[in-house]
Amino acid sequence: EADIYQTPRYLVIGTGKKITLECSQTMGHDKMYWYQQDPGMELHLIHYSYGVNSTEKGDLSSESTVSRIRTEHFPLTLESARPSHTSQYLCASAVTGMNTEAFFGQGTRLTVV
Amino acid sequence: QKEVEQDPGPLSVPEGAIVSLNCTYSNSAFQYFMWYRQYSRKGPELLMYTYSSGNKEDGRFTAQVDKSSKYISLFIRDSQPSDSATYLCAMSPSSGGSYIPTFGRGTSLIVHP
Numbered sequence: 001e002a003d004i005y006q007t008p009r010y011l012v013i014g015t016g017k018k019i020t021l022e023c024s025q026t027m028g029h030d031k032m033y034w035y036q037q038d039p040g041m042e043l044h045l046i047h048y049s050y051g052v053n054s055t056e057k058g059d060l061s062s063e064s065t066v067s068r069i070r071t072e073h074f075p076l077t078l079e080s081a082r083p084s085h086t087s088q089y090l091c092a093s094a095v096t097g098m099n100t101e102a103f104f105g106q107g108t109r110l111t112v113v
Numbered sequence: 114q115k116e117v118e119q120d121p122g123p124l125s126v127p128e129g130a131i132v133s134l135n136c137t138y139s140n141s142a143f144q145y146f147m148w149y150r151q152y153s154r155k156g157p158e159l160l161m162y163t164y165s166s167g168n169k170e171d172g173r174f175t176a177q178v179d180k181s182s183k184y185i186s187l188f189i190r191d192s193q194p195s196d197s198a199t200y201l202c203a204m205s206p207s208s209g210g211s212y213i214p215t216f217g218r219g220t221s222l223i224v225h226p
Contacts, residue, residue, distance in 0.1 A: 031212060033213070035216075040121050040218060040221075041218050042115070042117070042216050042217060042218045042219075043157075043201070043216040045213065048213060058213075090156055090157070092156075094212055096212065100145070100205075100212045101147075101159045101162070102159070102203075102212075103158075103159075104156030104157050104158065106155060106156050107154075107155070107156050109154075
């Protein structure tokens with residue numbers, strides 16, 4: 001079982017609120033990713049990191065920001081939540097190698113009302 | 114055109130059937146091909162991976178990659194109700210430093226007793 005944790009699992013929040021979705025992994029993986037998943041749709045990459053102090057935007061335009069101050073921690077922040085942000089957010093990590101595998105957390109289901 | 118195309122299903126089969134799941138892709142740079150399984154309200158977990166073309170077998174699961182046709186398949190033999198899940202294909206140009214998996218939208222599989 002993968003040692004990658006996301007909190008909270010479920011969140012209902014009002015429009016305009018600032019929220020931070022937490023993601024932590026204990027495997028020492030250098031790479032971490034945030035994906036957004038809507039029902040029946042592709043996982044869309046919104047942010048990724050190749051290591052401490054390295055962050056990049058993914059292919060899906062997002063109003064969120066991320067930080068990577070420690071190897072094990074990759075939080076995602078929405079400064080002002082909107083109903084269009086309602087989705088499932090999946091965090092993943094991977095270690096560089098010949099047969100790289102991305103390990104996923106359980107996800108955070110966000111509802112903005 | 115999406116980089117990875119996958120029929121969302123649902124695909125409903127009786128227990129014991131052979132299941133065929135498929136993806137097509139457009140990016141010829143993809144070299145590393147993966148299949149993930151996702152149960153409801155869980156994060157995806159890696160089932161199988163294949164590097165470049167060819168077949169790979171693991172128990173009841175067989176992964177095939179045909180790079181000339183840009184087509185990958187996952188076969189499940191003797192399907193079980195516990196195989197009911199969403200199966201996502203994923204691809205990356207590399208399994209090393211620039212590993213960023215691109216996912217299909219997933220195929221929902223239902224195996225009924």
